[in-house]
Amino acid sequence: MKSMFNLLIVLSVALSVTSGFAQIKNPKTETVKIFGNCDMCKTAIENAGNLKNIASVNWNNDSKMAEITFDSKKTNRDEILKRIALAGYDSEEFLAPDTAYAQLAGCCKYERLKKEPVIAMDNTKMQMDMSESKMDSPVEQEGKTMPSSEKHANMTMPSSEKHTDMKMPSTENHKDMKMSSTEKHTDMKMPTAEKHTDMKMPSTEEHTDMPMSGMKETNPLDALFNNYFAVKDALVKTNPTTAAAKSSELLTALKALKIESLKAEVQTAVTKAMPSLMEAAKNISATKDIGKQRETFKVLSKNMHELIPFYNANETLYYQYCPMQDANWLSKDKTVKNPYYGSQMLSCGSTVETIDAKN
Template sequence: MAITLLLSFTACNAQIKNAKTESVKIYGNCGMCETTIEKAGNIKKVAQVDWNKDTKMATLTYDPSKTSQVEILKRIALAGYDSDQFLAPDDVYAKLPECCQYDRVKKSEMVKVETIDDHSKYNHEGATNKSNETKQVVNQLKSVFENYFALKDALVKSDGNLASAKAKELLNALNAVQMNKLSNEEHIVWMKVMKDLVFDTEHIEETKDVGHQRDHFNTLSDNMYQLLKASKQETPTYYQHCPMANNGKGANWLSKENAIKNPYYGSQMLSCGITVEKIE
């Protein structure tokens, strides 16, 4: 058993570049808690969480250039589990199965994740640093959206190789997002959609089959729409819809221009669709 655990830990370190390992206490009760905690904290090739239900200790292994202990514990808190640093939202804890509702130890120094704000980066003597920080937030998500638009354009061209390459760039942008620089509204949405964004983007990158790429672009676009709605951008974005895509169920996408260029059919039905919303 010990050999198996060692091999598993070694394999995890091999997959995560510049791996840093730390141990932290996370509260929970059972095997179901273990599954939820680890799923919330894990990000492929970026972060791995191994939680022990008996000791309540978790081993965090992560790439410090792409995430941090704080970000991992925030994700776990938003899944309903307290640590010594962060409290889970009360409504999320209340929705846990009865067997998972551990005894909560509320401490004054613990922070509720919904209200956390990093004031250390602000200059309280003036507004210059705060203005720069806001600009960094916008630019950070702007890279995500710009790479999404590039992926959309590749699908408009029905170019599976190009779409795969653009998905790789989008994946890099997603992994580069630093949650502590997001606004509260952006952070809440990011925590809800981040894993699905990564999942769909990885699938688009891993194949050159345009049909399969478009299947994942459908759900990718739905989650990207939620994120963009929570973010303040410098230019308007158009939310567009094709009623024939997705086997007649319809599918949406985001575009920087009002003119319809359909990523689900390309040149076959390039102008099929309508703009349903202008996001400003």
């Protein structure tokens, strides 16, 4: 009887684990290495990576390996690892921001193998690679012209090398005829090339400085708030299709945000709010049920409000409250337009905070 009881316990545990995975449709399982130290790390890593009915993470403290099972039509391994990185834990693919790592408890601070932590979305990495490529191109170009400059050791200026390479063959063809005139010709060309080079260098520097000084600094959080307000307006109009589309754009903006380029205090706030923001934006974009969208909008609004102290808005914003839903939202309109009820109770609510423009 006792052995039968133990068997039933084992079967019930197995069934509960199996049912947890069965809720994930189109399941795909991958194993990845995630750095951490203790049981506290295990809880944080799994909470950051898990999404109900979408993704499940099981991390092993001893091996540092995580088994990730996810709905391959709704998410992927990279998205899960990015959320875990934002919680402060490096993987072999994505590194946590320094601010997120610094907030870990002492027992959770694992040894980091890489010295320059960067968490960026794919398109950000591409931009960085392109930027590095552009910075290196003058060196590469100079490297390609060096062989020709070795033949003409007296001509050292980069801009004169191409000019000299064009002139030298004709000079060599008539070398035996007029050696003295060739030397004079060479002597005449060299000062001209140097002057020409001296003229080009300052103008290049000035040209480089002009776009930088004339460029208007943009707020990196603009895209997040603009898309948030678009979602809010769609809910006010009870338009679930537009709300889903604008929420999808918000999700894209969240993924594209260069967290490592923000100031330290902004990085901390964004890193803390990012997992909830991404999950809320994804859930709103994944449904056309206006009731579910409005319920999720509560979480989205709460976390967007956490970023307000770091958002230099160029216009006055209002934090408004719906007593019927016990929920808030941000708005550009002083007049209350309730996103939780739309036309049913459009004016239900009040302004509880006025955020003055900082520009």
